[in-house]
Amino acid sequence: MDEMPKGNPPPEPAAQPAQAEVSRRDFLARALRASGGAFALLAGGGAIASDGERYDWEAHRWAYLIDTEKCIGCGSCVRACKAENGVPDGYFRTWVERYLISPEASHVDSPNGGMDGFPPLQTAFEPTKSFFVPKLCNHCKETPCVQVCPVGASYRTKDGVVLVDGKRCIGCGYCVQACPYGSRFISPETHTAEKCTWCYHRITKGLKPACVEVCPTATRQFGDMKREDDPVRLAIAHGRVVVLQANLLTEPQAYYLGIDMEVR
Amino acid sequence: MEHARHVFRVLLVLLLVIVVVIVGRSFLVPKSFGMYGNYRYDNVPEQMAARPPLHGGARSCADCHDERSAVLAKGSHARVSCEVCHGPLGRHVKDGDVVAKMAIDRSPRLCGNCHRKIDGRPPKFPQVVFEKHVEGGLGPKGCLDCHDAHSPKL
Incomplete structure (x- = not known):
């Protein structure tokens, strides 16, 4: 899985002290030290972001809030995500769904993920309510996708982000099937699993995810649960939020406001 | 004596297996695997540096286009980030230099x-x-x- 086609550039090596190939002696010495609980010493060099500033992943726990009552279905988030992350055509790390509902019938669509906006739609029934729902990876605490990965390529970071190690992933697709939210896909370019990273390359530099950055109505909000005065933390703490498919006990960290039972 | 040799042989084979496993593991398991869990920790800094941020955010445009930003801030599109309509900043400016005209x-x-x-x-x-x-x-x-x-x- 080391070679990747051009379309999606492989992750560049991180700016951390270069270490040569590990000898057996080194490996054993490290294993011994590690078992002694001296992880911190070893990890020291790893948590440095590319700009040289230290990012402490223990100081944050990210959460996402989606206020669906504000969503106008413009698709700016989908376009921004595509551009920011180089997501292949026809695949989506985030998308927007449109719900048209009446007591008798319902219709859900997401033409091209909502990327080009939504065309007017004629349904056979008269919808009594309609709304948009942005979707993305829920970055669950109890992730089915991580559990099923046979090679340890999927994992959840200490700051609460579910990521895929493209160099480890063998593209078996178990995680794609395990995710109840349809948030993952096998990239036609890298042939490995890909998903929303909450723009890990941005949030570790103090920026917001691209989709949150461009949302014109503040439908999408991103915050830090470890900051007492964080607006998202406060909204989750005080508002009546729900998560998608709570019955599955996956403990999603993307919270929704104003959602309907029709939404899975 | 014959019995002792049998036991010795078995122990030797066992030792060989252990050595092969340890040596094999050191080659096959990536060095930061298992540091924090069942994954390669080195991927975390790799993900941080996966790509340079493309979107600059709402205020980054004002550095050069403050007159436009002032108009925007007074109007009803005040909360609409420039990049919503114009696309990501990274296509227009790279490392402080203009590389392409902004799409309009x-x-x-x-x-x-x-x-x-x-x-x-x-x-x-x-x-x-x-x-x-x-x-x-x-x-x-x-x-x-x-x-x-x-x-x-x-």
């Missing part, structure tokens, strides 16, 4: 992404039926015949 989409389609009347939008959000909004249909400049994109309220 003047088509009614762009305005329609937010303001065309369709089911699903919050009822209070300003939306129009294009065909009925202007008598005789939109003019040559589309919506911009009447509205300033940066401060659209008439």
Whole structure:
């Protein structure tokens, strides 16, 4: 899985002290030290972001809030995500769904993920309510996708982000099937699993995810649960939020406001 | 004595297996695997540096375009980030240098992404039926015949 086609550039090596190939002696010495609980010493060099500033992943726990009552279905988030992350055509790390509902019938669509906006739609029934729902990876605490990965390529970071190690992933697709939210896909370019990273390359530099950055109505909000005065933390703490498919006990960290039972 | 040799042989084979496993593991398991869990920790800094951020954020444009930002801040599009309509900053500026002209989409389609009347939008959000909004249909400049994109309220 080391070679990747051009379309999606492989992750560049991180700016951390270069270490040569590990000898057996080194490996054993490290294993011994590690078992002694001296992880911190070893990890020291790893948590440095590319700009040289230290990012402490223990100081944050990210959460996402989606206020669906504000969503106008413009698709700016989908376009921004595509551009920011180089997501292949026809695949989506985030998308927007449109719900048209009446007591008798319902219709859900997401033409091209909502990327080009939504065309007017004629349904056979008269919808009594309609709304948009942005979707993305829920970055669950109890992730089915991580559990099923046979090679340890999927994992959840200490700051609460579910990521895929493209160099480890063998593209078996178990995680794609395990995710109840349809948030993952096998990239036609890298042939490995890909998903929303909450723009890990941005949030570790103090920026917001691209989709949150461009949302014109503040439908999408991103915050830090470890900051007492964080607006998202406060909204989750005080508002009546729900998560998608709570019955599955996956403990999603993307919270929704104003959602309907029709939404899975 | 014969029995002791048998035991010795078995122990030797066992030792060999252990050595092979340890040596094999040291080659096959990536060095940071298992440091924090069942994954390669080195991927975390790799993900941080996966790509340079492309979107600059709402305030990054004002560094050069403060007159536009001032107009925007006073209008009803104040909360709409420049990049919503113009696309990501990274396509326009790289490392402080202008690398390409910023895209300007003047088509009614762009305005329609937010303001065309369709089911699903919050009822209070300003939306129009294009065909009925202007008598005789939109003019040559589309919506911009009447509205300033940066401060659209008439």
